[in-house]
Amino acid sequence: MESRNIRLAVIPGDGIGAEVVAEGLKVLEAVGTKIEATHYDLGAARYHRTGETLPDAVLDELRGYDAILLGAVGDPSVPPGVLERDLLLRLRFAFDHYVNLRPVKLFPGVRTPLAGATPGDIDMVVVREGTEGLYAGTGGAMRRGTPHEIATQESLNTAYGVERVVRYAFEKARSRPRKKLTLVHKTNVLTFAGDLWQRTVDRVAAEYPEVTTDYCHVDAASMFFVTQPERFDVVVTDNLFGDIITDLGAAIAGGIGLAASGNVNPERTSPSMFEPVHGSAPDIAGQGKADPTAAVLSVAMLLDHLGLHAEAARVEQAVATDLAERPTGRAGRATNEIGDDITARVSG
Amino acid sequence: MESRNIRLAVIPGDGIGAEVVAEGLKVLEAVGTKIEATHYDLGAARYHRTGETLPDAVLDELRGYDAILLGAVGDPSVPPGVLERDLLLRLRFAFDHYVNLRPVKLFPGVRTPLAGATPGDIDMVVVREGTEGLYAGTGGAMRRGTPHEIATQESLNTAYGVERVVRYAFEKARSRPRKKLTLVHKTNVLTFAGDLWQRTVDRVAAEYPEVTTDYCHVDAASMFFVTQPERFDVVVTDNLFGDIITDLGAAIAGGIGLAASGNVNPERTSPSMFEPVHGSAPDIAGQGKADPTAAVLSVAMLLDHLGLHAEAARVEQAVATDLAERPTGRAGRATNEIGDDITARVSG
Ligand SMILES: CC(C)[C@H](C(=O)O)[C@@H](O)C(=O)O
Ligand SMILES: CC(C)[C@H](C(=O)O)[C@@H](O)C(=O)O
Numbered sequence: 001m002e003s004r005n006i007r008l009a010v011i012p013g014d015g016i017g018a019e020v021v022a023e024g025l026k027v028l029e030a031v032g033t034k035i036e037a038t039h040y041d042l043g044a045a046r047y048h049r050t051g052e053t054l055p056d057a058v059l060d061e062l063r064g065y066d067a068i069l070l071g072a073v074g075d076p077s078v079p080p081g082v083l084e085r086d087l088l089l090r091l092r093f094a095f096d097h098y099v100n101l102r103p104v105k106l107f108p109g110v111r112t113p114l115a116g117a118t119p120g121d122i123d124m125v126v127v128r129e130g131t132e133g134l135y136a137g138t139g140g141a142m143r144r145g146t147p148h149e150i151a152t153q154e155s156l157n158t159a160y161g162v163e164r165v166v167r168y169a170f171e172k173a174r175s176r177p178r179k180k181l182t183l184v185h186k187t188n189v190l191t192f193a194g195d196l197w198q199r200t201v202d203r204v205a206a207e208y209p210e211v212t213t214d215y216c217h218v219d220a221a222s223m224f225f226v227t228q229p230e231r232f233d234v235v236v237t238d239n240l241f242g243d244i245i246t247d248l249g250a251a252i253a254g255g256i257g258l259a260a261s262g263n264v265n266p267e268r269t270s271p272s273m274f275e276p277v278h279g280s281a282p283d284i285a286g287q288g289k290a291d292p293t294a295a296v297l298s299v300a301m302l303l304d305h306l307g308l309h310a311e312a313a314r315v316e317q318a319v320a321t322d323l324a325e326r327p328t329g330r331a332g333r334a335t336n337e338i339g340d341d342i343t344a345r346v347s348g
Numbered sequence: 349m350e351s352r353n354i355r356l357a358v359i360p361g362d363g364i365g366a367e368v369v370a371e372g373l374k375v376l377e378a379v380g381t382k383i384e385a386t387h388y389d390l391g392a393a394r395y396h397r398t399g400e401t402l403p404d405a406v407l408d409e410l411r412g413y414d415a416i417l418l419g420a421v422g423d424p425s426v427p428p429g430v431l432e433r434d435l436l437l438r439l440r441f442a443f444d445h446y447v448n449l450r451p452v453k454l455f456p457g458v459r460t461p462l463a464g465a466t467p468g469d470i471d472m473v474v475v476r477e478g479t480e481g482l483y484a485g486t487g488g489a490m491r492r493g494t495p496h497e498i499a500t501q502e503s504l505n506t507a508y509g510v511e512r513v514v515r516y517a518f519e520k521a522r523s524r525p526r527k528k529l530t531l532v533h534k535t536n537v538l539t540f541a542g543d544l545w546q547r548t549v550d551r552v553a554a555e556y557p558e559v560t561t562d563y564c565h566v567d568a569a570s571m572f573f574v575t576q577p578e579r580f581d582v583v584v585t586d587n588l589f590g591d592i593i594t595d596l597g598a599a600i601a602g603g604i605g606l607a608a609s610g611n612v613n614p615e616r617t618s619p620s621m622f623e624p625v626h627g628s629a630p631d632i633a634g635q636g637k638a639d640p641t642a643a644v645l646s647v648a649m650l651l652d653h654l655g656l657h658a659e660a661a662r663v664e665q666a667v668a669t670d671l672a673e674r675p676t677g678r679a680g681r682a683t684n685e686i687g688d689d690i691t692a693r694v695s696g
Binding site for chain 1: 462488493496497502506534539540594595600
């Protein structure tokens with residue numbers, strides 16, 4: 001495939017975000033793809049300076065890019081939820097990133113905390129819904145601060161929203177060797193939402209006779225991630241359950257420093273956004289201690305999404321080799337050294 | 349402490365419930381405590397026979413007992429949620445079991461799936477709220493079965509409900525050597541409920557200067573359960589997060605076959621209910637394959653709750669010895685053999 005110009009919006013964000021994104025961009029350039037990258041200073045610093053999280057004009061501008069690369073968002077100096085809701089989630093919602101794609105894959109040479117697990121055992125993709133559920137933000141508080149306070153949160157689930165992500169997950173399952181799809185939910189307690197999810201999976205399953213479907217309560221799934229990760233191939237789940245099990249997935253696949261994700265709008269009506277699963281890690285920010293691998297693997301997902309499959313594969317291969325040949329893990333190498341090493345393998 | 353008559357209601361329930369409860373009762377008798385146990389046939393069989401899950405008259409009767417021992421509830425022949433909601437959760441709500449107490453403790457000799465983790469690393473207690481949150485059951489569906497369906501679930505959180513469980517957790521933390529309490533929530537997304545939980549913890553913390561308090565998002569907590577379980581001493585969390593992380597806790601502490609729980613009404617205005625964390629496991633029911641250890645440890649929690657601390661300690665010690673001296677785990681012993689072995693240690 002011929003390289004073409006990628007118009008990329010870069011949001012380094014907070015904490016280690018800028019450090020890991022810099023390495024991601026380094027690798028992206030080494031791939032030989034022509035990129036026009038424009039940086040946007042959104043995050044805690046801008047919020048403190050101007051009170052802005054994501055001005056409407058910036059949101060409109062971002063709409064014009066091919067893709068977005070995001071570092072991390074969140075800082076203890078900002079009240080919980082402000083940057084998450086008004087910046088990160090606003091982007092996911094505004095650009096209808098209904099597929100939050102999170103591979104959980106143990107690369108050879110990477111240490112998993114699970115005794116005896118091998119790369120073949122941990123190789124799944126979590127398709128997390130990205131625009132609904134408890135992330136809708138509806139709810140409220142009454143009599144706040146009094147002994148009679150009540151606080152509510154609402155999970156909103158629509159046939160439209162559930163069906164499209166379930167269809168995406170079935171397509172994904174069909175494309176993989178094992179062709180297995182597991183719905184993770186809590187249908188025995190969240191009976192209304194669970195019923196919608198289960199019925200949708202059952203109905204769409206009829207169109208995919210080659211895909212085996214399975215169901216697992218989220219509590220049991222959390223257990224099986226640790227005791228029998230090989231049960232899972234493609235997992236489809238709601239926004240909150242997906243949030244939880246993908247951090248768990250990151251843990252079993254060698255740590256949050258390696259976990260990549262894509263906030264995908266499959267119809268490409270707006271730019272998709274790629275980001276490491278990890279947060280801004282303010283405790284280690286600015287020290288060159290962050291592992292940029294998750295950001296680099298997010299760049300691979302970005303290339304793949306843009307149809308640059310060979311380039312994506314080269315980046316993933318470079319990471320795989322780097323991981324395999326450094327069995328001591330990331331210890332002892334600074335953020336930019338890891339980035340340089342991967343870059344060298346991509347170029348070389 | 350002098351033995352006294354315990355009036356115990358026993359609900360074996362479904363699947364392996366009856367098998368493991370039988371072993372729990374065997375051990376309870378061996379302790380030398382006088383028990384009057386009355387069995388209640390609630391569960392799938394009764395539901396199919398009579399359409400009843402938990403008749404009001406039975407609920408009233410149960411109110412008169414000192415405690416309830418429950419096996420497991422749930423069967424694939426019953427639609428999801430029916431037995432869970434109308435039997436198990438109804439009991440938890442009706443008897444105001446606002447503390448769902450779930451120790452996560454790796455016994456010596458037990459294999460954990462975590463490479464390198466030792467018993468000292470995994471020794472926490474999860475204090476899960478038991479009567480609120482998304483378990484309230486509120487929500488609904490509109491235009492069900494059409495492309496325009498919406499399904500909602502509501503998380504209801506009250507100052508009253510949050511404060512009482514938080515206070516219980518602080519008391520628990522104060523009584524333990526490490527005196528550390530971690531709130532697990534998702535305050536950056538569930539901002540209304542999270543704000544209530546966080547403010548409540550902060551306020552109550554002022555009364556417990558000797559307790560260190562910490563906060564962890566549920567996604568990060570799921571990761572840390574696997575990568576750094578030693579971070580946690582007492583965890584306080586809401587109903588759904590507690591459900592998820594305690595299954596994960598069971599996984600890291602040697603499996604669901606060992607995980608005990610108490611649905612506790614600390615004020616003793618109604619009977620508390622003790623049950624293994626595991627479900628009815630219909631796939632292995634009736635085969636003598638179930639591990640009754642979780643049921644036996646639930647009996648220990650029951651004794652402890654009734655003030656029979658020495659008896660509780662004897663049961664726990666018998667289990668600990670059984671586990672330590674059988675490093676091959678539960679394999680090769682039938683349900684009743686494990687029960688007999690523990691019973692022998694309690695009596696002997
Ligand atoms: C920062 C937070 C809002 C976000 C989420 O909950 O989705 C993060 O945990 C993630 O998984 O991307
Ligand atoms: C059976 C189910 C309703 C229950 C729950 O979700 O509380 C179970 O998973 C548990 O943890 O006791």
